[in-house]
Amino acid sequence: MDDYRFSHRLKVRYSEIDGQKIVFNSHYLTYIDVAVTEYFQQLLQPDEEFDFVLAKSTIEYKRSAYLNDWLTIWCRVEKVGTKSMTMSFMITREDEEEPVLLAEIIYVSVDHDSLSPCQVPDIVRERIEQFELEYQSIPHSKK
Numbered sequence: 001m002d003d004y005r006f007s008h009r010l011k012v013r014y015s016e017i018d019g020q021k022i023v024f025n026s027h028y029l030t031y032i033d034v035a036v037t038e039y040f041q042q043l044l045q046p047d048e049e050f051d052f053v054l055a056k057s058t059i060e061y062k063r064s065a066y067l068n069d070w071l072t073i074w075c076r077v078e079k080v081g082t083k084s085m086t087m088s089f090m091i092t093r094e095d096e097e098e099p100v101l102l103a104e105i106i107y108v109s110v111d112h113d114s115l116s117p118c119q120v121p122d123i124v125r126e127r128i129e130q131f132e133l134e135y136q137s138i139p140h141s142k143k
Contacts, residue, residue, distance in 0.1 A: 004088075004101060005076060006075055007037075008073050008075075008114045008132075009070055009071065009072050010031060010034065011068060011070050012066065012070075012071060014067060017066070021066065021067065022064040022065065022066060023065040024065065028091065028103070029059075032048060032073060032075070032089050032103060033104065034139065035073035035075050036075070036087065036107075042094075043131055044127060045126065048123060050109070051110050051111070051115070052085070052106065052107040052108060052109050053110055054107055055106045055108045057103060057105045061100060062100055063099070063100045064099065064100070065091070065093065069093050070093065071092070071093060071094070072091070073090075075089045076088055078104075080120055080124075080128055081120070081126075082119055083108055083109050083118065083119055083120065084106055084107060085106070085107050086106050086107075087104070087106075087135045088102075090102055090103075097106060109121070110120075110123075
């Protein structure tokens with residue numbers, strides 16, 4: 001968790017569990033989507049437009065989450081390319097360090113109107129670099 005600057009918490013709801021009484025697998029992508037939305041809302045001003053779509057997701061399910069668990073979704077940008085960016089995610093239960101899930105997602109920047117791929121806007125790139133690099137230069141208590 002020391003490698004992640006941003007996190008978002010949410011509580012598992014009844015509609016998200018399956019017949020085995022664990023979180024149904026597809027809901028984890030929804031949790032990640034909520035966290036990435038919050039990440040960019042923190043980085044960008046309301047009038048700054050940045051649209052992107054999911055191009056590839058790799059998910060490792062480590063443990064199950066259950067009804068009423070408080071989950072923390074940790075996220076960080078690993079790499080910003082010309083038209084894409086790679087983000088890493090880890091989901092943990094509240095007050096636990098062992099991951100419930102690990103994920104890597106590649107997003108592609110798209111034009112707001114045409115939804116065709118376009119370059120990651122400079123302002124977005126700058127804000128990501130400032131946010132992530134600034135954090136990496138701060139000493140962490142646990143390494």
